[in-house]
Amino acid sequence: MTDQTPSSGEPTWGIELTPEHPPDRVADLAALAEDEGFDVAFASSHYFNRDPFVVCSRMADATDAIRLGPGVVNPYETHPVKLAAQTATIDEISGGRGVFGVGAGDRSSLSNLGIDRDRPLRRVLETFDLARALWDGETITHEGTFTARDAALNLEPPSDRIPVYVGAQGPHMLRMSAKHADGVLVNAAHPRDLEWAADQLEQGVAERPDERGAFESLAFASVSVAGDETAAREAARPPVAFIVGGAAEPVLERHEIDREAASAVSDALERGDLTEAFGRVTPAMIDAFCIAGTTATVADRFAAALEHVDGIVVGSPLGPDLEDAVERASEALVRASGV
Numbered sequence: 001m002t003d004q005t006p007s008s009g010e011p012t013w014g015i016e017l018t019p020e021h022p023p024d025r026v027a028d029l030a031a032l033a034e035d036e037g038f039d040v041a042f043a044s045s046h047y048f049n050r051d052p053f054v055v056c057s058r059m060a061d062a063t064d065a066i067r068l069g070p071g072v073v074n075p076y077e078t079h080p081v082k083l084a085a086q087t088a089t090i091d092e093i094s095g096g097r098g099v100f101g102v103g104a105g106d107r108s109s110l111s112n113l114g115i116d117r118d119r120p121l122r123r124v125l126e127t128f129d130l131a132r133a134l135w136d137g138e139t140i141t142h143e144g145t146f147t148a149r150d151a152a153l154n155l156e157p158p159s160d161r162i163p164v165y166v167g168a169q170g171p172h173m174l175r176m177s178a179k180h181a182d183g184v185l186v187n188a189a190h191p192r193d194l195e196w197a198a199d200q201l202e203q204g205v206a207e208r209p210d211e212r213g214a215f216e217s218l219a220f221a222s223v224s225v226a227g228d229e230t231a232a233r234e235a236a237r238p239p240v241a242f243i244v245g246g247a248a249e250p251v252l253e254r255h256e257i258d259r260e261a262a263s264a265v266s267d268a269l270e271r272g273d274l275t276e277a278f279g280r281v282t283p284a285m286i287d288a289f290c291i292a293g294t295t296a297t298v299a300d301r302f303a304a305a306l307e308h309v310d311g312i313v314v315g316s317p318l319g320p321d322l323e324d325a326v327e328r329a330s331e332a333l334v335r336a337s338g339v
Helices: 023-035 052-062 079-093 105-113 120-133 171-180 191-206 231-233 238-245 247-252 257-271 274-279 282-287 295-305 322-337
Strands: 014-015 040-043 067-070 100-102 140-143 149-153 158-162 164-168 183-186 216-225 291-293 311-318
Touching: 014 023, 023 040, 023 052, 023 231, 040 257, 052 067, 052 079, 052 191, 052 322, 067 079, 079 100, 079 140, 079 149, 105 158, 120 140, 120 158, 120 164, 158 231, 158 282, 164 171, 164 216, 171 183, 171 191, 183 191, 183 274, 191 216, 191 247, 191 295, 216 231, 216 238, 231 291, 238 257, 238 282, 238 311, 247 257, 247 322, 257 274, 257 282, 274 311, 291 295, 295 322, 311 322
Parallel strands: 014 040, 014 311, 040 067, 067 100, 100 164, 164 183, 183 216, 216 291, 216 311
Antiparallel strands: 140 149
């Protein structure tokens, strides 16, 4: 049995790998990330990409020590009991290295599938509460934001406790994660947002029961790093466009992003005109929503982020050259962490 609960000490190094690439390519990147010193690798989950659990299984085969899991799945596209079983399977095949990254999902993506993201905070909390009970071997009947009757798993994950990381951005989800989960993936890259999130997390930690144990906050940050500053910033345009398209008004105001400019990006995305949407991303948007630049620039931004969180998950796009970006991100984390 292995205990995968978060530990204190040096900052946690995480990486988000996006299954827009074939599973074997993502597995090779996970192996490279392990060699470069990363602690945990998440396979992102979007209905239009490859399945994150299939990809995690390839990642497990290609690695030996790095923790692995979806980052993040939502309990609308897939029933929570099924998510618990899939995560337990990853924990089993990886020899106890599984983690469970769960969140409410992107509202616009879910609407494409005709799914109403109803009562997101309650549904996420009920999902990982149920998962924990199932992983402990319990048979569950649940009536809440979803229904489960006499549900149980026909496998026992090797971990004593599979850590739950909640993807969060809003104040209520942040506070809930700090009170109930093992960790949080703060959907932000800028110190201003991370400082604000840290205040919300502090409120949740104040209400956290002692038996919950350690809690870890990780910046789930979009990062683009390359040898050339301009190339890194250009590669950041696609993810920044999607971040801007879903950004809440208070977030835009916090960074003084022009509302009309943000609406132009959002409108182009809704029309499916990705070229126009990416082209309308401004330098200010890249600065606000992505850590982009050379290794030195990114290291400085990582150091600023680590003033407010326990670690960083280096998220997509990573950079124009993925293998090079993984190595550069590791170097930047070394500089920022002082290890």
